[in-house]
Amino acid sequence: MTLIQAFILGLIQGLTEFLPISSSGHLVIAQHLFGMTEPPVLFDVVVHFGTLAAVIFFFAQDIIHLNISLIKKLVAATIPTGIIGLLLNPYTETLFQSLPITMVGFVLTSILLLYLRNQKASPKKNALSLSTALIIGTTQGIAIMPGLSRSGSTIAVALLRGLKPETAFSFSFLLSVPAITAATLLKFSEISTPPDLSSLGVGFITAAITGFLTLKLLRNILLHHHFYRFGIYTALLTLVLLFGLLL
Helix, strand or coil, rough: CCCHHHHHHHHHHHHHHCCCCCCHHHHHHHHHHHCCCCCCCCHHHHHHHHHHHHHHHHHHHHHHHCCCCHHHHHHHHHHHHHHHHHHHHHHHHHHHCCCCHHHHHHHHHHHHHHHHHHCCCCCCCCCCHHHHHHHHHHHHHHHHCCCCCCHHHHHHHHHHHCCCHHHHHHHHHHHHHHHHHHHHHHHHHHCCCCHHHHHHHHHHHHHHHHHHHHHHHHHHHHHHHCCHHHHHHHHHHHHHHHHHCCC
């Protein structure tokens, strides 16, 4: 892998991991359109750790000041995520090879995000109940489906449950830390190629910096009630894919 390729892949990882447009869905599309293969497992692990580092750095103060109540809710929300992930793990290869399933995921993302357009005037609250945490965690587990955005679906569900945008944003991404960590560590068993330290370094740094900037952008968009606009993009993308299948 060249340094340019490492930079581009790190850039894509940093952008699509956090924007509510489904990075996995775009990977499926790319593989079908261009016959692309996934990057080497070790590189994939490293760029995922890059975006994980972005989340940890971005939410450093929140993590430092975590209270027992929020920790319990994060743990509770992680349980359904883990159970669903383990149940669906044997089928992930099939899921990620199916363009129709990906289209269904994009449709679900669009519905969730566009529905938010009429919700911004509703009264919001900062309090996060245990039941809401469990629902968000379950949503995160289901979002293993390609096309169904993890960040988009968890934030949307949090907002629909009455949470303020800032609370929904922070809980969604704090909840992503154990999920990303566990999923990435599972890939270590698949590593068989010797490391290319220069490419790994470029990929990690690019993914981390891009991920951090993307988080800042996404929070600003969410606080200004423009989050639903990503649903327009995923809806249009679904129509393009449907048109391509019908040709």
